[in-house]
Amino acid sequence: MGIEAVGLRRRRVLAGGLLLALGLAGGVGGCQRDTRLAGRKLHGAQVRTVTHYGITLDQQASPQQVAFVALRAIRDDVLAENQAARDAALERQFDVCAGHRILESNVRRLRPEEHLYDVVSHWAPTVAHYARGFETDWDKAQVRLVLRQPPDPGKPESARCAVLMEVTDATGGPTASAVLVVHLAKDDGYWRVTHLGFERGRRTIAAAAAGAAIPAPGLPEPGGTVPGGAGASGRP
Numbered sequence: 631m632g633i634e635a636v637g638l639r640r641r642r643v644l645a646g647g648l649l650l651a652l653g654l655a656g657g658v659g660g661c662q663r664d665t666r667l668a669g670r671k672l673h674g675a676q677v678r679t680v681t682h683y684g685i686t687l688d689q690q691a692s693p694q695q696v697a698f699v700a701l702r703a704i705r706d707d708v709l710a711e712n713q714a715a716r717d718a719a720l721e722r723q724f725d726v727c728a729g730h731r732i733l734e735s736n737v738r739r740l741r742p743e744e745h746l747y748d749v750v751s752h753w754a755p756t757v758a759h760y761a762r763g764f765e766t767d768w769d770k771a772q773v774r775l776v777l778r779q780p781p782d783p784g785k786p787e788s789a790r791c792a793v794l795m796e797v798t799d800a801t802g803g804p805t806a807s808a809v810l811v812v813h814l815a816k817d818d819g820y821w822r823v824t825h826l827g828f829e830r831g832r833r834t835i836a837a838a839a840a841g842a843a844i845p846a847p848g849l850p851e852p853g854g855t856v857p858g859g860a861g862a863s864g865r866p
Contacts, residue, residue, distance in 0.1 A: 672743035672744065672746070672747055673724045673729070673743060673746055673747070675729030675730045675732070675733055675742060675746065676729060677728070677729060677730070677817045677818045677820045677822060678725075679820075680725045680726075682699050682702075682703065682722050682725065682726075683698075683699055683702055683766075683768070684768065685698065685699055685768060687699060687725075687726065687820070687821075688820070689819045689820050691820070691821060692777075692821070693777055693781075693791050693793050693812075693814045693821045694771075694772055694775040694777060694793055695768075696726055696814060696820075696821045696822060696823060697775055697793040697795075697812040697814065697823070698765070698768055698771045698772070698775060699722065699725075699726050700723060700726045700753070700812060700823045700826075701757075701764045701765075701771075701795070701810075701812070702764060702765070702766055702771075703719050703720075703722035703723045703726070704719070704723065704753055704754045704757060704758075704761060704764070705761045705762070705764040705766070706718075706719035706722070707719035707720055707723065707754040707761075708754050708758045708761040708762075709761065709762070719754075720750070720751065720754075723750050723753055723754075724746070724750055726822055726823050727746065727749070727750050727822055727823055727824075728814070728815045728816075728817040728820075728822035728823060728824045729746055729817065729822075730817050730818065731815045731817050731822070731824050732745070732746055732749050732750075732824055732825075733745060733746070735749075749825070753823075753825075753826055756826050756827070757797075757810060757826055759799060760797035760798070760799055760808065760810065762800075763797050763798060763799070764797075774795050774796065775793050775794075775795050776793065776794045776795070776835050777791060777792075777793055777794075778791075778792050778793070778794050778835075778838075778839070781816075789815065789816045790813070790814065790815045790816075790824075791813075791814050791815075791821075792811050792812065792813055792814070793811070793812040793814065794809055794810070794811055794812075794829070794835050794838060795809070795810045795812070795835075796808075796809055796810075796833075796834060796835055797809075797810045807833040807834070808828050808829070808833055809828060809829035809832055809833065809834065809835055809837075809838045810826065810827075810828055811826065811827045811828060811829060812826055813825050813826065813827065
């Protein structure tokens with residue numbers, strides 16, 4: 631066998647080894663994701679009319695009504711006594727998510743259903759610190775839910791808005807209050823939730839009125855940040 635033939639063979643072996651290593655690395659990453667999502671019900675980006683807690687969320691439903699259903703589902707999630715109750719609450723959260731709009735933020739290029747799960751399943755951990763104080767009655771909730779950014783009538787399909795609600799934990803003191811922000815967008819003609827956050831440094835809606843809503847991945851009190859990950863809901 632000539633020198634050139636030997637060199638060619640070695641290059642082929644090295645190339646084959648590199649491809650195998652890359653394939654194994656990709657396979658390990660995929661297996662890790664599949665293991666993490668094992669047993670989870672994944673969803674595609676579909677938006678439809680649903681009725682939860684006596685509120686029908688069709689294309690005429692207001693942002694405040696959608697925010698109420700989302701927050702009550704999150705409350706049920708955080709306070710669930712078993713996995714079945716938690717799963718049912720998470721299903722209601724998927725029903726109010728703006729799936730198509732959320733997928734626009736898929737910068738990690740995950741599978742669509744995986745990205746949606748990652749986003750929606752972290753809503754509860756984001757605001758769990760205050761979940762016990764979320765209203766379970768619409769008549770009481772609508773007084774607390776304030777629409778700050780009116781929808782733009784000239785852009786019905788790309789409209790976004792924010793619904794604010796003052797929340798307080800049981801510890802009392804100057805850091806017990808915060809302004810929770812539910813961010814919504816139009817998706818196929820429906821108002822649906824894209825993400826949740828808090829007003830940084832503003833502890834009342836009156837104080838927040840002059841500023842823009844600041845999205846956050848989750849913080850127990852304004853000004854701090856809790857990285858995404860396992861939270862109070864008990865999900866990975």
